[in-house]
Amino acid sequence: MTIELRNISKHFGALKANDSISLTVPPGCIQGILGENGAGKSTLMKIFSGFLKPDSGEIVFDGKSLKIDSPDDAIRLGIGMLHQDPLDFPPFRVIDDFIVGSPGGIVPDRRKALADFNTLSKQFGFSLSAEVRVGSLTVGERQQLEILRLLWLGAKVLILDEPTTGISQAQKEILFATLKTLADQGMTVFFVSHKLEDVEALCTKAAVLRQGALVGSMDRPFDKAALVRMMFGREVELASKSSIAPGKKVLTIKTGSVDSIRLRIKDVNLQVRAGEIIGIAGMEGSGQDLFLRACGGLVEPSGGQFCLDESETPMNGKTYHDYMRQGVTYLPAARLEKGLVPGMSLAEHFTLSVKPKSAFIDKKAAVALSNERIAAFNIKGRPDSPVESLSGGNQQRTLLSLLPEIASLILVEHPTRGLDIESTIYIWGKLKERCTAGTAILFISSDLDEILRYSDKVLVFFAGKVTPLIASESLNVQKLGELIGGVGWDALEANNNA
Amino acid sequence: MTNDALLFGLSGVLSSSAPILFGVLGETINEKAGVSNLAMNGMILLSAMGGFAASLATGSLGLGFLAGAAIGAAVALVVAFASITLKQSQVAVGYVLAMLCRDLAYFLGNPIMGMPGPRLTLSPIPGLSSIPVFGTLLFRHDVVTYSSFLLIFLSWFYMERTKPGIMLKGLGENPRAAYVRGANVNRLRYLYTIAGGAIAGLAGPIYSLSVKAGWKGTISGLDGIGWIILSITIFGGWRPFRAAIGAYFFSLLQWMGLVLQPLMPNVPSQVLQVAPFPLMILTLLLVNIGNAEWVERSLSHLPESVRRDIAKVLTALNATPPAALGQPFEKDE
Ligand SMILES: Nc1ncnc2c1ncn2[C@@H]1O[C@H](COP(=O)(O)OP(=O)(O)OP(=O)(O)O)[C@@H](O)[C@H]1O
Numbered sequence: 008m009t010i011e012l013r014n015i016s017k018h019f020g021a022l023k024a025n026d027s028i029s030l031t032v033p034p035g036c037i038q039g040i041l042g043e044n045g046a047g048k049s050t051l052m053k054i055f056s057g058f059l060k061p062d063s064g065e066i067v068f069d070g071k072s073l074k075i076d077s078p079d080d081a082i083r084l085g086i087g088m089l090h091q092d093p094l095d096f097p098p099f100r101v102i103d104d105f106i107v108g109s110p111g112g113i114v115p116d117r118r119k120a121l122a123d124f125n126t127l128s129k130q131f132g133f134s135l136s137a138e139v140r141v142g143s144l145t146v147g148e149r150q151q152l153e154i155l156r157l158l159w160l161g162a163k164v165l166i167l168d169e170p171t172t173g174i175s176q177a178q179k180e181i182l183f184a185t186l187k188t189l190a191d192q193g194m195t196v197f198f199v200s201h202k203l204e205d206v207e208a209l210c211t212k213a214a215v216l217r218q219g220a221l222v223g224s225m226d227r228p229f230d231k232a233a234l235v236r237m238m239f240g241r242e243v244e245l246a247s248k249s250s251i252a253p254g255k256k257v258l259t260i261k262t263g264s265v266d267s268i269r270l271r272i273k274d275v276n277l278q279v280r281a282g283e284i285i286g287i288a289g290m291e292g293s294g295q296d297l298f299l300r301a302c303g304g305l306v307e308p309s310g311g312q313f314c315l316d317e318s319e320t321p322m323n324g325k326t327y328h329d330y331m332r333q334g335v336t337y338l339p340a341a342r343l344e345k346g347l348v349p350g351m352s353l354a355e356h357f358t359l360s361v362k363p364k365s366a367f368i369d370k371k372a373a374v375a376l377s378n379e380r381i382a383a384f385n386i387k388g389r390p391d392s393p394v395e396s397l398s399g400g401n402q403q404r405t406l407l408s409l410l411p412e413i414a415s416l417i418l419v420e421h422p423t424r425g426l427d428i429e430s431t432i433y434i435w436g437k438l439k440e441r442c443t444a445g446t447a448i449l450f451i452s453s454d455l456d457e458i459l460r461y462s463d464k465v466l467v468f469f470a471g472k473v474t475p476l477i478a479s480e481s482l483n484v485q486k487l488g489e490l491i492g493g494v495g496w497d498a499l500e501a502n503n504n505a
Numbered sequence: 506m507t508n509d510a511l512l513f514g515l516s517g518v519l520s521s522s523a524p525i526l527f528g529v530l531g532e533t534i535n536e537k538a539g540v541s542n543l544a545m546n547g548m549i550l551l552s553a554m555g556g557f558a559a560s561l562a563t564g565s566l567g568l569g570f571l572a573g574a575a576i577g578a579a580v581a582l583v584v585a586f587a588s589i590t591l592k593q594s595q596v597a598v599g600y601v602l603a604m605l606c607r608d609l610a611y612f613l614g615n616p617i618m619g620m621p622g623p624r625l626t627l628s629p630i631p632g633l634s635s636i637p638v639f640g641t642l643l644f645r646h647d648v649v650t651y652s653s654f655l656l657i658f659l660s661w662f663y664m665e666r667t668k669p670g671i672m673l674k675g676l677g678e679n680p681r682a683a684y685v686r687g688a689n690v691n692r693l694r695y696l697y698t699i700a701g702g703a704i705a706g707l708a709g710p711i712y713s714l715s716v717k718a719g720w721k722g723t724i725s726g727l728d729g730i731g732w733i734i735l736s737i738t739i740f741g742g743w744r745p746f747r748a749a750i751g752a753y754f755f756s757l758l759q760w761m762g763l764v765l766q767p768l769m770p771n772v773p774s775q776v777l778q779v780a781p782f783p784l785m786i787l788t789l790l791l792v793n794i795g796n797a798e799w800v801e802r803s804l805s806h807l808p809e810s811v812r813r814d815i816a817k818v819l820t821a822l823n824a825t826p827p828a829a830l831g832q833p834f835e836k837d838e
């Protein structure tokens with residue numbers, strides 16, 4: 008089936024999110040969609056999947072113009088979309104979420120659905136349990152669930168809006184292999200991503216959007232430098248690695264343990280010093296997020312000592328506010344659910360993030376503050392834009408721009424998930440500035456390159472087990488990938504004991 | 506108290522729970538879809554009066570029940586229109602409607618007040634009703650009580666075991682996600698609000714044609730029951746079996762108030778009449794205790810297997826309202 012998007016236009020207020028975009032995709036093609044944050048990629052995909060109505064333009068399958076007015080229409084045509092931010096049902100059991108919206112009779116065949124779910128999940132090496140609540144999964148796991156569901160539905164056209172942010176290297180390879188097989192059988196895939204390596208590994212064609220317009224496209228083999236130039240209109244250089252000499256102690260953990268209903272983390276020993284950047288790697292749901300929250304006082308550790316600064320008195324039993332007063336800040340992964348307040352504008356977010364001078368809000372000052380932050384963090388939005396109207400990458404920038412001025416320790420989950428290359432460099436530039444000023448950073452990432460490139464030391468989690476700190480120079484993508492998959496731990500432990 | 510009296514009492518608890526069950530389960534359905542119908546109290550009064558009047562005029566019990574359901578559906582339609590189409594506050598609209606319907610019921614019901622009218626008779630189930638103990642308890646009721654048993658099971662089955670039922674829950678949890686999965690959110694919300702209203706509307710004629718037969722205006726003793734139904738919906742955690750336990754528990758408390766009164770002459774009668782309400786609140790607290798962080802924390806000291814089991818029980822017990830309850834759904838434009 009040949010798919011044509013013809014002259015698709017869409018504007019939000021004065022902003023042209025899609026400006027007469029035309030794209031022809033042959034059958035069995037894996038079409039990469041590239042572009043900087045806010046370029047209009049998600050908008051185009053949402054129009055294609057019936058979630059948004061275009062102002063003008065048409066969608067044509069094999070020469071036939073189609074009417075796609077709602078996701079229901081799209082589903083009937085076999086178009087399935089993984090949205091950038093999870094659109095699922097947190098209180099549902101995984102298996103129920105899996106079933107909702109599937110075709111067939113009124114009473115679903117649960118046993119078959121469960122069997123299919125487990126087979127698929129195993130095939131990809133996902134460790135999703137069918138009976139837990141969706142809300143207890145990490146964002147990455149929720150994405151995995153959604154990918155499985157779409158594959159299970161047997162979509163003819165599969166749209167994946169940044170699907171690789173929550174899965175490990177090994178899982179990614181399996182996913183790509185599966186997508187290629189499906190494409191060979193005639194499925195068309197739209198693959199939105201910021202990672203050129205992924206596009207290179209998977210896609211047969213790539214199209215680049217910039218400021219709502221299609222600025223170019225390319226077939227395999229790709230010229231990465233040319234793609235980057237198309238995306239940003241200029242060359243983008245990767246920052247070189249620079250380390251800061253570690254300063255005083257910021258966080259010391261002795262035989263720390265943290266428990267949740269799902270998992271138990273034991274015997275973590277760790278010392279973080281000012282200026283250090285520590286990357287935390289591991290498959291989604293291996294306990295990294297729980298551990299990070301314990302470091303910020305959001306979860307009560309179940310044992311050991313968590314001490315801040317040079318102090319010897321453990322912070323165990325203290326609340327997040329006590330941690331905050333000591334300069335600890337935590338940035339969550341589910342930005343729209345936990346980090347930002349949907350319905351509130353940028354100006355309102357910024358105003359709340361600074362210490363108020365009085366109980367009343369100075370409108371003028373608020374707008375000035377917003378303009379300053381918007382400029383400083385290069386956010387595409389206006390002071391009065393509600394946060395949920397920002398593109399994914401701009402939401403992430405907003406979240407980072409809310410960091411307090413003074414912090415001794417920043418705990419951050421997936422700092423650049425969903426950010427384009429330029430913004431990633433930019434954000435890390437901002438974070439490094441903090442380090443120079445003496446802030447230590449602990450971050451979780453599922454992007455191994457990011458971990459290796461930016462961290463001084465690495466901590467790997469596997470099913471609640473934690474490695475000692477490993478110098479990032481002694482690692483490479485393959486070695487780190489193995490540790491994440493539970494391979495090579497014996498050698499590490501032997502080394503450690505020796 | 507003799508055993509027989511106890512048995513009849515408990516059997517009475519089951520039948521007097523029937524209207525509460527219809528109300529609670531109807532409301533559970535529309536709240537699951539994301540729309541709360543706070544008009545309940547007035548709606549039940551109006552449908553009780555209307556159902557009685559209809560069956561008085563036609564001589565048909567069936568038409569009486571039908572009228573009750575129709576009144577419930579009509580009131581729900583107003584709620585749906587105001588909240589889904591006009592995107593007004595469900596609380597404000599529901600509350601005003603509750604007042605309006607109540608006054609309307611008293612006003613329109615004036616001419617038929619105190620008139621003798623038709624009444625549903627018991628239909629003991631042959632064979633089953635002569636089983637000792639259980640026969641009296643479960644199988645000597647009228648049709649509506651049997652239907653209330655059935656309704657519990659049916660609504661559970663619908664919401665937990667069928668695809669449209671799971672989607673129904675999705676509407677109230679995350680309408681955007683439901684939309685993406687192909688649901689026509691606002692149309693379905695209309696449908697379920699009206700369906701819930703019709704089911705809850707049956708509570709009226711169940712009173713006026715069975716449990717408290719007749720229409721006695723302000724002294725019918727029905728005013729207030731709608732509010733209790735709304736609170737039992739919360740107590741029930743938006744789950745049919747738990748809602749049923751809540752309804753039975755409430756009727757039981759009320760009945761115990763009546764029974765205990767003569768045994769405790771020193772306690773003012775008001776105390777026993779009101780006691781069910783604080784008791785309900787207390788139970789609500791106990792049931793939701795698993796939400797508290799300190800509970801989870803103290804659990805972590807227990808051995809793994811025990812901890813898991815307890816955690817399971819607590820998770821099963823605790824109830825959270827549908828996340829998008831009361832929020833209008835708007836497509837991104
Ligand atoms: N519902 C909306 N209301 C107003 N503006 C919107 C809305 N959705 C998107 N926009 C704006 O349209 C532009 C394109 O957004 P879109 O989400 O398509 O970007 P994107 O290419 O997917 O970016 P990212 O890589 O950050 O996800 C952005 O400037 C965004 O702020």
Ligand SMILES: [Mg+2]
Nearest residue numbers: 049091398399
């Ligand atoms: Mg996007």
